[in-house]
Amino acid sequence: TQLLEQSPQFLSIQEGENLTVYCNSSSVFSSLQWYRQEPGEGPVLLVTVVTGGEVKKLKRLTFQFGDARKDSSLHITAAQPGDTGLYLCAGVPGYSTLTFGKGTMLLVSP
Amino acid sequence: GAGVSQSPSNKVTEKGKDVELRCDPISGHTALYWYRQRLGQGLEFLIYFQGNSAPDKSGLPSDRFSAERTGESVSTLTIQRTQQEDSAVYLCASSPDRDYGYTFGSGTRLTVV
Structure with missing residues (x-):
């Protein structure tokens, strides 16, 4: 059983579109972290x-932590090709x- | 250095050989993790060091895997008698504290042939 469930697994959109990705759990976390990973890098x-x-908020990225501290979301406004990458959530239960x-995995096409 | 340094960046080894992977964390970071990432997969926890406490080895997949860390400095991950299924990117990350965000190295890509 995966402690942190992320959805969707894969998202392919056009430049300029908005998107939201989710990170859900049945466990409570003292904090949650979001990372982006590009090919060949940590x-x-x-x-x-x-x-x-x-x-x-981090420029066009908006992060929200659920009231019960069990879930989080990442919203990207007006996505750009440079936003392409693997978005990972992490926490210490x-x-x-x-x-x-x-x-x-987010792919933003020009 | 300013970041987490891992060496070697790439390692190709023959099945059955031993390999040693090195991680230089950011100075002063007490927390250090090793993860394994297979192609197209997420991060698989291997081992966690926090200061001078006993490490959490619960993620090591077999007794062929071991890791050491001296104080708050360099860590080495050793894989004995490598198998093809050990092929993966091995990532190291460090942090000032367990609940802070982590800084990752670029990883060591291990290929067992």
Whole structure:
């Protein structure tokens, strides 16, 4: 059973479109992190959300942490080809280890 | 250095040989993880070091895998008697604290032939 479920698994859109990807769990997390990974590279941290209901904005990216701290979403406005990559959510449930979802592969075509 | 450094970046080895992968974390980072990522897959947890505490080895897939870390410095991941299914990218990440975001290295791509 995957602790963090990400959806969709794959998303192919045109430049300028908006999109939302989701990260869901039945467990409570003290924080959730979002990373983007490009081919041949390690994941790069985008944001950490800590407080239930928190919303963080990073230019065209908006991250939200659910009120119950069990889920998170990433919304991208006016996607660009440079946004292409694998988007991963991760968190530490309880006193366990940092766990990753399987990711959402985003392809933005010009 | 400014980031997490991993070496070698690529390693091709023959089945049955031992390999050692190295990770230089960011100075001062007490938390260090090793993950394995197979082609097109997510990150599979291997081992976690936090300061001087006993490491969490619960993700190591077999006794052929082992890892060490001296204090808050370099970590090495050793795979003995490599098998073809060990072929993957091995990623190392470090952080100032377990709940902070992590900085990843670029990984070591291991190919067992």
